[in-house]
Amino acid sequence: MQRRNILVVGAGPVGSVAALACARFGHRVTLLEAQERIDDSPRASTTQPPTLEILAELGLIDEYIAQGLVARTFQFWDRPTRRLIAEFDFSRLRGETAYPMVVQTEQHKLANMAIKRLRCMPNAEVLLGCAVSGISQDEKQVVVAAGERHFAAEYVIGCDGGRSTVRKQIDIEFEGYTWPERFLVITTKFDFQAELGCCLRTYMADPDEWTNLFKVAGDDLKGRWRAVYNTRPDETDEEALSDDSVRARLARCYAPNADWLHLNLYSVHQRVAKNFRKGRVFLCGDAAHVNNPIGGLGLNCGIHEAWDLASLLGGDESKLDAYERRRRPLNIKYVQEQTVANKKQLEERNPAQREKRFEELR
Ligand SMILES: Cc1cc2nc3c(=O)[nH]c(=O)nc-3n(C[C@H](O)[C@H](O)[C@H](O)COP(=O)(O)OP(=O)(O)OC[C@H]3O[C@@H](n4cnc5c(N)ncnc54)[C@H](O)[C@@H]3O)c2cc1C
The missing domain is CATH 3.30.70 (Alpha-Beta Plaits)
Known part of the structure; x- marks a missing residue:
C-alpha cells in the first residue's frame, strides 16, 4: 500500500471521518475547514447499523454511543387518527450486524470526535478558519488555494457540503431539483x-x-x-x-x-453530482449528493463513501475509478429513490x- 499525501476540504461529519480514515490507513492528511468551529445547529443524527460498523473500525463507537441515544425500534403512525400503524424492531437484525440498533448522535459530535483523534496523530493536521477558494491540478498533484495560502497534495477529497466550492471549482454539475x-x-x-x-x-x-x-x-x-x-x-x-x-x-x-x-x-433538494471524481479530486457526502432527510440516509451514505474512498486511495491508481462507478449509481438507486418514496409515503x-x-x- 502506498502512503499518500491527501487534503480533505470541509470538517463536517463526512470530511472529519474521511480524514480520520485516511490517517488511520497511514496517509499524510491535512483537513481544511472554513469555519473557526464546527457548526452545531440541529442537522442529521440518525446512524444506521452498517455505519456503526464503520465507526467501530475507526475506534469511535464507544464514545459515539455514549454521546447519543440508542433507538431499538422505529414506529410509523397515522397522525390524523393518532394511530400506531407499525413498529419495526431492529433487534431482528441480530446475527446480521454487531449493531442491531439505530444510534442518534448529533452530527457535530461525530465531527468533533474525529477531529480530536486527528489532533493526536503525527500524520494528520487540522486547520480551522481555512476556506478553500481555488483548485488546480496536473498529472502529478493538486494545488488548493485558501486565501493567501497554498497546499499541494496527491489527492483532494471535497467534503465541503451541498454548496461545495470544490465541486464548482472542478466544474461538475449538480443535477436534480429542489422541493x-x-x-x-x-x-x-x-x-x-x-x-x-x-x-x-x-x-x-x-x-x-x-x-x-x-x-x-x-x-x-x-x-x-x-x-x-x-x-x-x-x-x-x-x-x-x-x-x-x-x-x-x-x-x-x-x-x-x-x-x-x-x-x-x-x-x-434531491441532487447528485454528474461525476464524483475529476482527475485527482474526489467528492464525498453532501458535496456529491443531497436528498431529503426522511429515512436518515444522506449522511450515512456520505460516511460510507468516505470509508470506501479512504480504503482505495492507497492502492493502484487505475482502480480509483471504482469509487465513482460504485458510489454514484448506489446513491441514485437507493438514497435518492428511497428518500423520495419515503416522502410520498x-x-x-x-x-x-x-x-x-x-x-x-x-
Ligand atoms: C439545515 C439542515 C438540516 C438537516 N437536517 C437533517 C436531518 O434532520 N437528517 C438528515 O439525515 N440529514 C439532515 N441534513 C443533511 C445532513 O446534515 C448532511 O447530509 C450532512 O451534514 C452531510 O455532511 P457533510 O460533511 O457532507 O457536509 P456538511 O455537514 O455540510 O459539512 C461541510 C463542511 O465543509 C465546510 N466548508 C464549506 N465550504 C468550505 C470551503 N470552501 N473550504 C473549507 N471548508 C468548507 C463547512 O463549513 C462544513 O463544516 C440537514 C442539512 C441541513 C443543511
Whole structure:
C-alpha cells in the first residue's frame, strides 16, 4: 500500500471521518475547514447499523454511543387518527450486524470526535478558519488555494457540503431539483414518548402535514426532541417561524402546550453530482449528493463513501475509478429513490392508497 499525501476540504461529519480514515490507513492528511468551529445547529443524527460498523473500525463507537441515544425500534403512525400503524424492531437484525440498533448522535459530535483523534496523530493536521477558494491540478498533484495560502497534495477529497466550492471549482454539475416546500425542525423538551407513547424514532403520516419525531441526547445529555415538519410551498419564513404557527404545529402533533428551544427552517433538494471524481479530486457526502432527510440516509451514505474512498486511495491508481462507478449509481438507486418514496409515503392523499401503504408496512 502506498502512503499518500491527501487534503480533505470541509470538517463536517463526512470530511472529519474521511480524514480520520485516511490517517488511520497511514496517509499524510491535512483537513481544511472554513469555519473557526464546527457548526452545531440541529442537522442529521440518525446512524444506521452498517455505519456503526464503520465507526467501530475507526475506534469511535464507544464514545459515539455514549454521546447519543440508542433507538431499538422505529414506529410509523397515522397522525390524523393518532394511530400506531407499525413498529419495526431492529433487534431482528441480530446475527446480521454487531449493531442491531439505530444510534442518534448529533452530527457535530461525530465531527468533533474525529477531529480530536486527528489532533493526536503525527500524520494528520487540522486547520480551522481555512476556506478553500481555488483548485488546480496536473498529472502529478493538486494545488488548493485558501486565501493567501497554498497546499499541494496527491489527492483532494471535497467534503465541503451541498454548496461545495470544490465541486464548482472542478466544474461538475449538480443535477436534480429542489422541493417547493421547506422543512422546519422544532427542538423541544416536550416528552413525546411519555405523553404519546411513541418511540425515539417515530414517523407520522398526514396528507396535509406530516411530522417526524426523534429524540437526541443534546450536548448536556439530558435529552430533547426534534419534531420535523414540511411547510406549505407558499408559506413565508416569517409565517413558518412565527410563535402562532409553531404552537399550532406542535398542537397538531398532540403537544398543545409544548415550549421550544430552537427552530431551523431549511430548503430540501434531491441532487447528485454528474461525476464524483475529476482527475485527482474526489467528492464525498453532501458535496456529491443531497436528498431529503426522511429515512436518515444522506449522511450515512456520505460516511460510507468516505470509508470506501479512504480504503482505495492507497492502492493502484487505475482502480480509483471504482469509487465513482460504485458510489454514484448506489446513491441514485437507493438514497435518492428511497428518500423520495419515503416522502410520498408520509403525504399520500388518496385514502385507499394510504390504507394500502399502511397494510404493506404491517
Ligand atoms: C439545515 C439542515 C438540516 C438537516 N437536517 C437533517 C436531518 O434532520 N437528517 C438528515 O439525515 N440529514 C439532515 N441534513 C443533511 C445532513 O446534515 C448532511 O447530509 C450532512 O451534514 C452531510 O455532511 P457533510 O460533511 O457532507 O457536509 P456538511 O455537514 O455540510 O459539512 C461541510 C463542511 O465543509 C465546510 N466548508 C464549506 N465550504 C468550505 C470551503 N470552501 N473550504 C473549507 N471548508 C468548507 C463547512 O463549513 C462544513 O463544516 C440537514 C442539512 C441541513 C443543511
